[in-house]
Amino acid sequence: MKPLAWLGRTGLDAVRGAGALGLVAGRTVLGLPRLERRELARALVQFGYDSLPLALATAALAGVIVVLQSGLYIQRFGARAFLGWAAGYGVLWEFGPLLLGLIMSARIGARNAAELATMQVGGQIEGLRGIGLDPFAILVAPRVVAMEVSMLALSAFTFLVAILFESVAALLTLGLPLRVFYGTFADMLSPLDLLGGVVKTGAYGLAISLVSTAVGLSARGGARAVGEAAASAVVRGCAAIFVLDFLLTSLLAGWMA
Numbered sequence: 001m002k003p004l005a006w007l008g009r010t011g012l013d014a015v016r017g018a019g020a021l022g023l024v025a026g027r028t029v030l031g032l033p034r035l036e037r038r039e040l041a042r043a044l045v046q047f048g049y050d051s052l053p054l055a056l057a058t059a060a061l062a063g064v065i066v067v068l069q070s071g072l073y074i075q076r077f078g079a080r081a082f083l084g085w086a087a088g089y090g091v092l093w094e095f096g097p098l099l100l101g102l103i104m105s106a107r108i109g110a111r112n113a114a115e116l117a118t119m120q121v122g123g124q125i126e127g128l129r130g131i132g133l134d135p136f137a138i139l140v141a142p143r144v145v146a147m148e149v150s151m152l153a154l155s156a157f158t159f160l161v162a163i164l165f166e167s168v169a170a171l172l173t174l175g176l177p178l179r180v181f182y183g184t185f186a187d188m189l190s191p192l193d194l195l196g197g198v199v200k201t202g203a204y205g206l207a208i209s210l211v212s213t214a215v216g217l218s219a220r221g222g223a224r225a226v227g228e229a230a231a232s233a234v235v236r237g238c239a240a241i242f243v244l245d246f247l248l249t250s251l252l253a254g255w256m257a
Contacts (some may be wrong), residue, residue, distance in 0.1 A: 001216025048150030151205030
C-alpha cells in the first residue's frame with residue numbers, strides 16, 4: 001500500500017501545483033490593466049539590470065566551453081570550417097536558453113519567492129486586501145512582467161556575448177579565422193534557429209515567474225517558511241525548465257524539420 005499512497009500523494013501535489021499556477025496566471029492577467037508602474041520599474045532593475053553581470057559571465061563561460069568541447073570532435077573529423085555553425089547552434093538553441101534559465105531560477109526566482117513569502121508571513125499581503133487593494137495588481141503582475149521582459153532582454157545580450165567569446169576561443173585554441181567562424185555561422189544558421197532560442201527563453205522566464213510567485217504566496221509559518229519557499233522555488237523552477245526544454249525541443253524540432 002505504501003507505493004500506492006506515495007503515488008496518490010504525488011498526484012495530489014501535482015494537481016495542487018497546477019491549480020496554484022493556473023490561479024496565479026489568471027489573477028495576474030486580470031491585474032495587468034491596473035499594474036503598478038513604480039513596482040514594475042523597481043522589479044526591472046532588480047531582476048533585469050542587477051542580473052546582467054551574472055548573465056554575461058555565464059554566457060562567456062558557456063561560449064568558451066562549447067568551443068572547447070565541440071573542437072575535440074571538429075578536429076577529429078576534419079570539419080573545422082563548420083565550427084561556427086555547430087557552436088552557434090548549440091548556444092542559440094540549447095545551452096544559452098537552458099543555462100540562462102537555470103541561473104535566473106536560482107537568482108530571481110529565489111529572490112521573488114523569498115520576498116513574497118516574507119510579505120505573506122508578515123501579513124502585508126492580507127493588509128493590502130484589507131484596505132481594498134489587489135495584491136496581484138500591485139505586487140504580482142509587475143514582478144511577472146518584469147521577469148519575463150528581463151529574461152528576453154538578457155537573452156539578447158547573452159547570445160551576443162556567447163558568440164563573441166566562441167569566436168575568440170576558436171581563434172586562440174584552434175586557429176580558426178574569425179571570418180571563417182562568422183561565415184559559417186551566418187550562412188548555415190537561419191532566423192528560425194534564433195526564434196527557437198527566443199521562444200525557449202520566454203517560456204523559461206514565464207515558468208520562473210509563475211512558479212516562484214505561487215510558492216511565495218503559499219508560504220505559511222515564520223522565518224523558516226521564507227527559506228523553504230526560496231529553496232522550493234529554485235527546485236521547482238529548474239524542474240519546470242527541464243520539462244519545458246524537452247517539450248519545446250520536441251515541438252520546435254518537428255515544426256522546423
